[in-house]
Amino acid sequence: MSIGSFMGFLLANSIYPLNTKRFNDVSTIIYAQNTPIHIFHSQDEKLRIHTTVEEVDPLYLKILLEREDKYFFSHPGINPFALLRAVYQRIQYGHVISGGSTISMQTARLLEPRPRKLISKFIECFRALQLEWHFSKKEILNIYMTLAPFGGNIEGVHAATMTYFQKSAKQLSPSEIALLVALVQSPTRLHPIHYPERAYLARNTLLAFMAKKHLIDEENFNIHTLADLPSSKNKFPREIPHLAWRLKKQYPNDIKIHTTIDLNLQKKIEFLLSRYQRSFPPQSNTAIFIVEHRKNKPVVYIASRDFYNENDHGFVDYICAFRSPGSTLKPFIFGLGFDLGVVKPESYLLDERRRFGAYYPRNFDKNIHGVVKAEEALALSLNIPVVDLLNRIGVMRFLSLLKEAGITPQLPRSFDSPSLAIALGGLGLSLEQLVSLYSALARDGKVMPISYLDTQISSTEHALFSEHAAQQVTTILKVDLENNRRFSLKTGTSYGYRDTWVIGYDQQYVIGIWTGIPDGSPMSPLLARDLVVPLFQKVVAVLPEKEMPSLQKFSSPTMVLKKSSQHISDQKNVHKTVPTLIFPVDDTIVELERQASQYKAIPLSVTGGKRPYTWLIDGKPLYIGTWKQKEFWMPEKNGYYTITLIDANGQTAKANIELSSNQQIADAS
Structure with missing residues (x-):
């Protein structure tokens, strides 16, 4: 190439830069544990998966280059001898016998599809030279294998192998390779699902070519000429769609996202x-x-x-x-209250109806529980104590x-x-x-x-x-x-x-x-x-x-x-023993004894069940999560009460009792 021609090329290259938009517009793949779970269409609605030399079967590359462009690694983007041969055969026979397009020229056509006219061929030659100027041979192959058409909206070798064979392009059989190399020449006419007879013939013709070039042996040729063609397309995964769309939006420039x-x-x-x-x-x-x-x-x-x-x-x-x-x-x-020292788990809180300015919270069960420990208020999810605690901590601080x-x-x-x-x-x-x-x-x-x-x-x-x-x-x-x-x-x-x-x-x-x-x-x-x-x-x-x-x-x-x-x-009970109240006994009168200005404590005793226990008096918690089998209750007045015990398995024991003082008994007598 003369200096003038070279300078002319550089000028044209700067005026008419390569358009790689189609190569950059590929499907985004979302993975989970290295398995594709969601594959998106490209912006132009193609299933176009980015494919590299390292991701395809080496035999596929050998067959592709042997069939399409055996001098790929030695020419500058165009092969003058192949072009002249193609023109001569076209003139002699009246139709195309062999193509003159190199892989680089085909790649240029895939980047910028044009009508098949003579002027288009000249443009492809120029674009092929540009590709060779800007990209390595390996990178050109990557572009080709990403954009190669395989029927419908399927583009790229990886997309084709997933669609027709439900596998990656890394390990392909000779029959699969032959079909892929043949299909890319005429993806509509040789579509294996729409036109299986044509696809079958084209594949086996290519297998014969592979055997002739000693790329497969006779045994493999005989086996793979009988192999079935794919009868349907495999659906691309569309799993976990909410997460897939979220990550695609969050990482718009990533084509492979591993979750x-x-x-x-x-x-x-x-x-x-x-x-x-x-x-x-x-x-x-x-x-x-x-x-x-x-x-x-x-x-x-x-x-x-x-x-x-x-x-x-x-x-x-x-x-x-x-x-x-x-x-x-x-x-x-x-938790914030514990951290600030405003309250401790064993601190007592008051659960009673009250207003906080214009705010008047009530408990879920509409009841009040009196004095409760902070840990009980949280465990029982009481509303009034937590509002009171937030009021003490401060809303903005929380x-x-x-x-x-x-x-x-x-x-x-x-x-x-x-x-x-x-x-x-x-x-x-x-x-x-x-x-x-x-x-x-x-x-x-x-x-x-x-x-x-x-x-x-x-x-x-x-x-x-x-x-x-x-x-x-x-x-x-x-x-x-x-x-x-x-x-x-x-x-x-x-x-x-x-x-x-x-x-x-x-x-x-x-x-x-x-x-x-x-x-x-x-x-x-x-x-x-x-x-x-x-x-x-x-x-x-x-x-x-x-x-x-x-x-x-x-x-x-x-x-x-x-x-x-x-x-x-309620839980399914997994119990070794059922809890039984030792005291008080169901349906009994318990005598209250006074000590100064209050009644003496009444023992609450249980045997069996699974610890820890919860004690309730008329449905209100007295002890929560106690490991003791004996506790004490100091009643405020006499009357009728229901004592309930709940063990760790949710099993219950109850006693309905009457508390009576000595004065009451004397009056009754």
Whole structure:
């Protein structure tokens, strides 16, 4: 090439730069455990998967180059001898006998499709020279193998092998390679599903060429000429669509996104939900979000029960949707109170009807419980004590805690400033945000952003609570589930029963479940007890158990899974013995003795059952989580009472008694 020609090429190259838009517009693939779970179309609606030399079978490359461009690695982009031969054959025979296009020229045509005219051939030659100037031979092959057409909207070798053979391009049989190399020459006319006879003949012709060139032996030739053609296209995966779309939007420049999802666990819980959701209210929806909290990596992401169900607004991602969290923030108000020294688990709080300015909270069960310990108030999910505690801590201080955790709640527009109502769900939070908060409790008070990418390095954690405060909350919330699994558990129901939440964690996982009707219609107040908590237990049963260091570092007793205002379901009893009250005895009169200005304490004694125990007087808690078989009760007055004991398995023993003083007996006589 003369200096003048070279300078002319450089000038033309700068005026008419290469257009690689089609090569850059490829399908995004979402992976879970190196398995494709969702493949998107390109912007021009092609299934075009980026393919490199390293990702294809070496024999495919040999056949491709031998058939299409044996001098690929030696020419500058065009092969003058091949072009002259093609022109001569066209003139002599009146039609194309052999093509003169190199791989580089074909690649140029794939980048910029044009009508097959003579002028187009000159443009392709120029573009081929540009490709050779800007890219290495290997890079040109990568572009070719990404854009090569294989019928319909399938482009690229990898897309073709997934569509027709349901496998990667790394290990292909001779018959599969022959079909691919033949198909790219005329993807419509030789389509193996639409025109199997033509495809069969073209494939076997190429197999004969391979045998002639000694690229396969005679035995392989005989075997693979009899191989079946693909009879249908394999569907590309469209799993976990909510997460897939979310990550594609979040990482628009990434064509391969590797998630932390445990695919086996995801499918098990999807199946579980599909079976269980039939029992839920019509038009309701459910989201389940599970995070392995040691590295804060999500392993299950079910954002609705059916992405494609428009009636249930299944396309909405309910893991990210803002809803009222009900009472699920109570552990964090108590945790902050423990941390600040405002209250301790054994501190006494007053549960009585009272106003906080214009705010008048009431308990879920509409009852009041008098003087209760802080740990009891949290375990029973009482409303009035937690509002009082938030009032003492300060609303803005609590919101600052959420901000430290990276949580930005949705505050009501109708209020000039946040109010105490946030303690009972008077703000908007997402399931993802709540699971992130609870993971901080599971991590001894240390918060860390949730990371969805398997390759992403976890951010540095920082303390949200002290380890002591986090462990105190964990202990209070701890319950015994079926199969001897121990979880710290909290339920929540929003105002009007529009949302139901169950969030729990153990040494490895944080599980969050939300159920509600998308338009905010009310549901049954018993939904949590009857359906959502049982669903939580079924999810726990699916989780793999691993030997982990125990979270239990304090001597505080494990709380019993109750049927009280936490509205949690009854458990299947796994009992060695049934608890029996030794004293008081059912249907008896117990004599009260005075000591100074008050009555003497009455012993409460039990045998059997599983510790720890909970004692109730007329349905109100007296002792929660006690390991003693004997406690004492100091009644304030005589009368009729029901004494109830609940053991750790939820088994109960009751005694209906009458308390009578000496004066009463004397008067009666």
